[in-house]
Amino acid sequence: MSLHEQKTVAIVGGSGYAGGEFLRLALGHPHLQVTQVTSERSAGTPVSLVHPNLRGRTNLKFRKAAELDEADILVLALPHGHAAKRLAEFEGKARVIVDLSADFRLKDPAVYQATYGEPHPTPERLDEWVYGNPELRREALRGATRIACAGCFATSVILALYPLLKLGVLLPRDIIATGLVGSSAAGASATDGSHHPERAGSLRVYKPVGHRHTAEAQQELPGHFPLHLTAISTPRVRGILTTAHAWIPDGYSDRDVWSAYREVYGQEPFIRIVKVARGIHRYPDPMLLDGTNYCDLGFEMDMDTGRVVLMSAIDNLVKGTAGHAIQSLNVALGWPETTGLEFAGLHPA
Amino acid sequence: MSLHEQKTVAIVGGSGYAGGEFLRLALGHPHLQVTQVTSERSAGTPVSLVHPNLRGRTNLKFRKAAELDEADILVLALPHGHAAKRLAEFEGKARVIVDLSADFRLKDPAVYQATYGEPHPTPERLDEWVYGNPELRREALRGATRIACAGCFATSVILALYPLLKLGVLLPRDIIATGLVGSSAAGASATDGSHHPERAGSLRVYKPVGHRHTAEAQQELPGHFPLHLTAISTPRVRGILTTAHAWIPDGYSDRDVWSAYREVYGQEPFIRIVKVARGIHRYPDPMLLDGTNYCDLGFEMDMDTGRVVLMSAIDNLVKGTAGHAIQSLNVALGWPETTGLEFAGLHPA
């Protein structure tokens, strides 16, 4: 790799929040050169009209997907189901494809069907895709040409639980995880529920049971245990705070959780353990993570009952989507893993 | 009037925020009995599905306007232009009509046309309607059967300026008023601009010049002076905070503003002068007015330049719309003016 290597990138479906965030990060990435962004709805208009933070940063205009030229990397930011159905169309355009949707995350076609309610269009291709979570699948991502970006809520759950399950610090009992989610997670289209007067002050349980990311988390996490997810909308725009309630074996303590996290994540550039004895910022808080690729993890234990409360905070559009995808690409293409993901986050914010 | 007198009310266009707020207030009003609420879009469904604060408070269902029966009072909460165009249809249904739209506020058809861009459908009827501002037009409202509810931004401007212009405490120079407005003022329909992620953190100048309420304020305010209005969206849902910059004659001071307000508003049940020397709540703040019919007024003077900054805070849906309408109805029908408008507001809020 040369210091000045650049790969061309085309973003398909670039008018949504995931595509827009990938574009923002890619514009600041020294090895990526975004040459095309598509949007059926906004074709012909400058991307900065839709993503006004990019005023003065790019002169790109949206084009239609039908006008797509070849590129080194194709990033698919389409609604659920589109990437899988139009895979042949896209495979001719680039050697490396990153899909931000849920289409290629699940490896078992039966689980896909149970989760999404219809058969997978190309079940025979599922094995070609690597799940885009470098913390768990760094080796598989090296040199990968098909990356299935991880889901945002799933990522917050997986990163909190993985070391503890892997190292046996949790009992195989029910784990209950609640995600407090910002409004950007529902996408860029206005709906009755996203209307500001109905949403600004709301704490809205939108998925008490049956969240689709359950399957994704269970696929990636070691061991067999019932996982229960609940998702609640908050007045924030970005961010997920997940609290997961799990159970430690007799005789285990704080120290075992600490050392499991240290052992597994000690070298991870984007994971921080936040558990501070004083001050006001004692645990992970998505407030501090807007725009960053961090996943902050924390925990607290109830020694009387064996319950451990795990906490996990991310920016759903960065570590939960586009940043995790960039990080995966960095691994796949052999660039330093933090390239383009250096933003520290704001305080106050 | 008997203590137990009740008038039946029909609300036309009851699925929007203005109609919903009138409904909420009317349900708590001892002399009003809401018997019908129309909504073309939601006909057949319970009103509490659209106005969930009214769960357990009413079993009313929406009906279509075509199914409207007679009532004592008809409240029109329709988009701009509908009330005037369909006036004949509505006049057969009730003796007293309250229109919450802008259709009958302006008395001069030429001003109406200049403001709304088309000729008034029934210019010959404009004089029948009384502008629904009891502070200025209490006598005209007594016994009135056609009430044109005042506009929300106009009300905040008019109530701040009226006593000072009337009593000559202001110079006839340019007055510049800025309204900081909550998102409910744009209505109950979701739009790209009302999408929570685009709106929640926004300070959006949406009407820097040419605000339609200029004509309404100038009609109601005494004297001739240039009035300039600017409107800016804030992250609040309800409320308007208006700051108006005006100019006092040489030799005038704080005391003259105080005494003008006292002279004109001394007996007003819904106007409070807020100008406190200590503590954190020194001036009017819409935060304290959600759900109330108050208009809080304050001011501060720059003796070096003769500039006076007038401040005016209201809940746009109550004092700015439905509450002002109820207050006008109370005057028109001879009930105590505060009936049904007793809510004090919350703190903290």
Add this chain to the structure above:
Amino acid sequence: MSLHEQKTVAIVGGSGYAGGEFLRLALGHPHLQVTQVTSERSAGTPVSLVHPNLRGRTNLKFRKAAELDEADILVLALPHGHAAKRLAEFEGKARVIVDLSADFRLKDPAVYQATYGEPHPTPERLDEWVYGNPELRREALRGATRIACAGCFATSVILALYPLLKLGVLLPRDIIATGLVGSSAAGASATDGSHHPERAGSLRVYKPVGHRHTAEAQQELPGHFPLHLTAISTPRVRGILTTAHAWIPDGYSDRDVWSAYREVYGQEPFIRIVKVARGIHRYPDPMLLDGTNYCDLGFEMDMDTGRVVLMSAIDNLVKGTAGHAIQSLNVALGWPETTGLEFAGLHPA
């Protein structure tokens, strides 16, 4: 009781949010006449300086507790521990005492000591106090002269679980409840953590384990089961949304939860079951409850796993504190239970 009966009320510690909210509600209550409000810090100043929503509603000034005269009802709104330690001082002042603190909620002195870390100052008096939850303890409240107002988070948990535990619709397994709490719950004093720039965008886990309301909820709830509480601060000012995860026996379904709630709460004036199949307001949401005394309850079931997610929303200062206290007083003194608690809540809000 005469229609015009009035009892005098003295509020001790009236500059905080709980005392202020009691004052607001009492000023609108036809049978209560607030004659005294104390505040050591603000003695001599008008109460409306501290509670600016009450401008124009009362001319009361704060006095010191040492200047307290007799009244029919004494409402104690003091920090934890004060009411119990100064009980003798207060008992001479009024026949009926309502304590808004935690001092007299727990009946078992050992549980009190384990929860609050010190022995109870007057353990022999605990039995005289009735827990202020009319839904569970209506009969005991009739004629009561010592009312220990229930805790806010505890109330949201208790009301969601009580009918299901009473009627055996839940298994005696771990119940995990998460409270999403507004900033007013931490009181009226500014702290580093309440500083707006640090708090406005925050989702802050402030009590992952060991919440003191656990003991209160377990005292009031039937049966033996492990109860785990977690509390998280949200950007809201008022309100608690509690989601509780519990487990139903084999063969039970939605219908059993519905009928348990109906059987126990069918006649309750302040409990609404919110579980709607369409629209955007499908479950309880504290957004709709600011200023109201409602507790909205909802639920959803995961038939695959037997998990039921119970949802409970209240205004922490009304149903969670002052409103529940007024409702308890209404029962104790024989007035209609909803007196003074009629506010429906706002939409939008």
Add this chain to the structure above:
Amino acid sequence: MSLHEQKTVAIVGGSGYAGGEFLRLALGHPHLQVTQVTSERSAGTPVSLVHPNLRGRTNLKFRKAAELDEADILVLALPHGHAAKRLAEFEGKARVIVDLSADFRLKDPAVYQATYGEPHPTPERLDEWVYGNPELRREALRGATRIACAGCFATSVILALYPLLKLGVLLPRDIIATGLVGSSAAGASATDGSHHPERAGSLRVYKPVGHRHTAEAQQELPGHFPLHLTAISTPRVRGILTTAHAWIPDGYSDRDVWSAYREVYGQEPFIRIVKVARGIHRYPDPMLLDGTNYCDLGFEMDMDTGRVVLMSAIDNLVKGTAGHAIQSLNVALGWPETTGLEFAGLHPA
């Protein structure tokens, strides 16, 4: 200058928001190496305890100012008055000093005294300091060793007005500017007014007249005209939106404003003219600028009255303080002006 040149930086008063923001930006600046940060209150503790966004970014601990060692650059982030009074102490420590306070902005000691209510401690030294606004004073900043960082509200006003006043596009009449300001502008210390429940929903006029930045803006702006400033707190944490009402001469139009801005700011890296005919982001909005060094400018004209509404948005802590200081340092030390200030901002945000 070598590509790898690095200057050491010491930040005095680094626990506040201005100092913390300078630290964040400096940590990402290739030519700055922060070696010391002082805080009397937090001496001995890691800076990331106070600025939790910097966890994992720096191991620096706060020291006391008394322990300050020499550095190439000293950044003073102290409360008003400290820098001037302790100037001798600081001048021994570094060749280049940047002061983020108001101490050295005003050149006329009489104006300083009139504005700040006391005589300047070192009036003879005022001329040594260059006002830190590269858009107006780029040449003076080259090689400067004393930089007085511009005030945040002043910057938003100055940048909006400067080209128009310079090129005669505005009449010398009263200009009225209103700043809508986030809560971070009041600093990092909790106060009664910053308590979240009192502030979260507030629109609080905190400086209707007499704002201290008036003198600063008038010093920097060409021509003689009365300037009136009003400042209002909004629920945002960061950001200022300024709307200024000014007056154009007869015969002038939109085009003249456009060309004045283009002529003066055509090459400015951090100024964008935002005036878009469609979409929802038509004018400057601080929502889009958190963390960025942009000043977005827009305008709209009322041809009937000659009023032009100028709009200006910045992040008060970046373009309004620390970013503007970094930009000034870049000019002073001969580095590319955008170094370390590349963050594009988020959307949605």
